[in-house]
Amino acid sequence: MGDDVTAGAAADRSPANTLPAELTTYVGRRAEILEVRRLLGAASVITLTGPGGVGKTRLALRVAAASRSTFPDGVVFVALADLHEPALLMNTVASRLGLENRSVMSAIDVIVDHVRNRRMLLVLDNCEHMVEPCARFVEALVTACPGLVVLTTSRQSLGVAGERVLPLPPLSVPDTGAAPTGLDQYDAVRLFVDRATAIVPAFTITEDNVTDVVTLCRRLEGHPLAIELAAARLRALSVRQVTERLDEQLTVLTGGSRSGPGRHETLRAMVDWSYDLCTEPERLLWGRASVFSGSFDLDAAEQVCSGDGLDRDAVLDVLDGLLDKSILLREEDDGLARYRMLETMRQYGEDRLRSSGDLLRMRRRHRDWCFAMTSRFESEWIGPDQVAWIDRLRREHPNLRVALDFCAGDPAEAAVALRTVLSFKEYWIIRGLTEGRMWLSRLVAAAPDDAPGRGHAQWIAAFLALVQGDIPAFEASLGDAAGVAERTDDDRIRAYVYHVRAYQALIGDQMSEAMELFGIAKDMFRQLGDQGGELWSTYNYGLALSLGGELAAGRRVLWDCVDTLVSNGEVFWRSWTLWSVGAAEYLRGDIDEARKACKEVLLLQRRVHDRVIVAFAMTVIAGCAAHSDRPREAAQLLGGAATVWRSLGASPNNYAAFVEPIRKDTELVAGQLGFDEAAREFMVGAAWPTEDAVAYALGEKRAGNGATVGRTDSPLTKRETEIAGLVAEGLTNRQIAVKLSIAPRTAETHVEHILTKLGFTNRAQIAAWVVESRRS
16 A cells, blocks of 8 residues: 555656556555546646655556546656656656657647647656646646646645645544454555565454554554554564554654654654664665665665675675565566665665765765766677667666766766766767756766866767757857867867767758768777767768768768678667668668668667657658658658657758758658648558557558558447547537537547547547548
8 A cells, every 4th residue: 555666667668558567456545546536527736645655656556547548648657756856857757758859949848749639647756855846847737738637646735726635644444442343444454454464374353363453553543654564574573562562662752752653753663663673784775775766676786785784795685684574665677676665765764874974975886886887888888788788777767867966966076977978978869868968067067177078078968959959059068078179189079079060060961061070080089999989970971971972982881880880789870870871862862772771770779769760760761652652651651750750849850951852752742642631641640659650661550559441340339430530520529519419428438439449549540540441
């Protein structure tokens, strides 16, 4: 009943409707579930409040899971407990929505653009440490998005207009003297028995222990986390012994006050007792592991937490002890065991670590572990383990964030961080430009002006700003990097400055300048022994040659680069190199070769999951279809690509070389199909989820969501088919109700049934299905 869920696995890739796995059975709260579900239909913002460990997260998850059919465009859960930087709130939500920001648009504008016309439930969990930013964000969202409902959990309300607050009470407890029969009507007893039998399978309530069970649940005042911690003691103690020991702990905590402990003191006593029962190595690990954010694995615990009283070889056994005592929770990610603490337990461990005077040392050890990991990321980037390293940094992203935050708070620590930023530059290109720019800006501002690494931080910041279209920031950062290179006579920084300037020319369709600068950069990287920089500049040099009128030379450069990357087992830059082949052939050469290269890109991206290159590749494949007398396919692919671009807050028109070809492709398709038919086909593709659009581009599907072109076996009734047609015409439920003389609620029910039968999640997919069905 406590908040033991895992939200850490693959957050970046999670689609709408993916909720964290619950690690234990859920007990009770039927009345609260019904009340929250009622409020979801009556208000746009609902906040569950209550103290830590009372079960807010679990209740929110239960409600979200039960409400999927009410929100056809998705139920999205965003865990905020591990987020310590308010500036990253909107980026974190955008990531969970499957969005990125590759433009100068604000994160809130990207989110609103995506959510505005959707019927969606957004769950923001653990808002208490950033109430004001959450309040501003939620208010802006619900004001602009009438179909959005936001469910938040927090120790206090957000205070936004229209918010409905539901304080979460403790679980119900029986009166003193209750008999064994009928105790299952009390949630506190049910939770205790459920957790007790997980530890002692033969446990049951009898005449002999009923008084002790009732007394214990009453002493703990129905607090779910306290009950779970008490149940964990049954491995070594009887219920009576647990109750007696708890009484002693409460007496110490309250100083014998006759008024008795409050609920906060009761939980504190239970956690104190859990701490007292730990062995000294377990206490050390509890405190030291509190420096992790999110989850961590055995290797991390051994590297960060061992030493000074905790042998490295003993860490696994100590972890096992903390799992037995319910201090740690275990989860799995890609077959690897990881551990996390509930925030209440993590904060307690941090308090103990601070009291011992060891917090600063452990934060530095955590920082060193993070940066050793990014150093290995750099050394193994061009190699067969690249995808595994991308996935690992994605898993460790909360830890990387907390390490960077620690460094940004002190000039000396910021200087340490700046020396490492070059090691994981590619990660920010994949993970998120806005967040990368934020951390680089904070570190540069905090570190001394002459800190080593400043020049690299600034050219990276310049590149990220350039891709987002923030030219003033690009010029300022790159100018600073160039200045550092000159003052320190650093050829490596100088080479990257040339590279980024060349990229600006490439985006602006200034191919002569791009060829010259990429040529200089790649030669400098080769002399410096920077293989990653050399490959990055080389494939762009090949693209610039191809688009600058030297197609044969460009082809040789690009395919040599592909061969090198393949021989190293590399995937990320290989994808971009193959896309460059496809783009060059599409714009200047062989359409069939362009299609072939970009299809290979899409296959590779099923391993890396970089939506940016997916958008680029689909745009080229759509153009190839347009020039291969397949206008219907081209229109659908253009629609699918447009949806991916929109999720990035960007457009291929940001790249000058593509503006005119895309305009011509669009005119060609519209001329062959007619404008109205082309627009309908475009909307068919635009309705597909990215994975379906990719499958269609690869020739694996003929339409999205399993709806095959030409299907005639409609699962809809005559009435549902009629309503689906009205949905395709753009009518709202209310307009459908008026047109058919039925109640609005009846129209809504029909639409929900249609979505369920067709396996769809939104009205645009219904419209696409109707178009396909009518054509067949």
